[in-house]
Amino acid sequence: MNYPKPIYIPQTTSTNVSLADICSKGEADNLTSVYSSFQTDGRGQRGNKWESEDGKNLLFSFVIFPKGLPAKEHFILLQITALALFDTLTEYTDGISIKWPNDIYWMDKKICGTLIENDLSGMNIERSISGTGVNLNQKIFRSGTPNPVSLSQITGKEYDIETVLYKIMDYVNGYYGMFCNGESETIRKKYFDAIYRKDGFHTYKDDNGTFEAMIEDIEKDGRFILKDKEGNVRKYLFKEVSYII
Known part of the structure; x- marks a missing residue:
């Protein structure tokens, strides 16, 4: 494992907030991650809330400190997260895709949502925190979100949250290594190949x-x-x- 051991926090407002606090204290290395059983204020894109039953799903964030990455090229960081989630879930079921820009879908239903928050230093990204909710074992969704689904609903099985987290972080580590080695175009092509509704009108x-x-x-x-x-x-x-x- 070429990244720090994930930090478990039983309950938090959001894992992005918890990880930002750790970073602000100078206690986070590259690919430091935190995960929690419950978020009191889980956030999604466009100010939406992320519904997650206590202890049922994977709620986690990780940080990247990219060196010399211009803010205008931030999309590569989103692709790293999306592909790590795509590859992990594809190990468990068919029908996984990436809905532009960074939701993960099974068929026409949403199984993951990600919120990435970048801090700038001049024209470059100094710190990027990627927070994701993965629907793993939740059976009923009550918030009115139009199309949620969990991996357990798809397969009928239960999943160990830490096992799934480590798989994701292994993939994140791999894709981040590719990025550092100048293989951003390979990442971009893999992302496009995985895109939701890539073919047809x-x-x-x-x-x-x-x-x-x-x-x-x-x-x-x-x-x-x-x-x-x-x-x-x-x-x-x-x-x-x-x-x-």
Whole structure:
């Protein structure tokens, strides 16, 4: 294991907050991670809350201190997290994909959500904390979230939270090593190959309404490139377009 042993915190507001506190005290090395049985204020993208029954799921965060990574190239860090989750869950079931930019789906249902928070020093990223909730053993979701699913619901089995965490962190360590060795383009290609609804036309929505399009590419900065049925190329940054599921 080429990373610090994960730190267990029984309960926290959020694992991102706990890890940020550890980092602020100078007590975190690269790939330090924390995990918890329960979050009182688990956060998702767009200010959403992350529902997780106490002790049932994997709630964790890890930190990367990238050296000399320009803020405009932050998307590579998101890809590292997404691919580590994708590879781990693919060991347990078929049908896993990455829904742009960083949700993990099984078929048309969400099994993981990630929130990445970056701190800058000048034009570069000084610290990046990636926090993820993985639905492992929860059987019932009550929050009204439209399409959650757990690994246990998919397979009918129960999973050891620490075992899954260590698998994920092994993959994170591997992909981070690739990044450090200058293999970002290989990571980008693997990410694109794993993308949700990569083939064929599907329905999307932007500020102008709904439309059908196919995924043309995902650029280095994370820009989502679609081509609609009229042949128009549409380019989107985060939150500018959504899937219709």
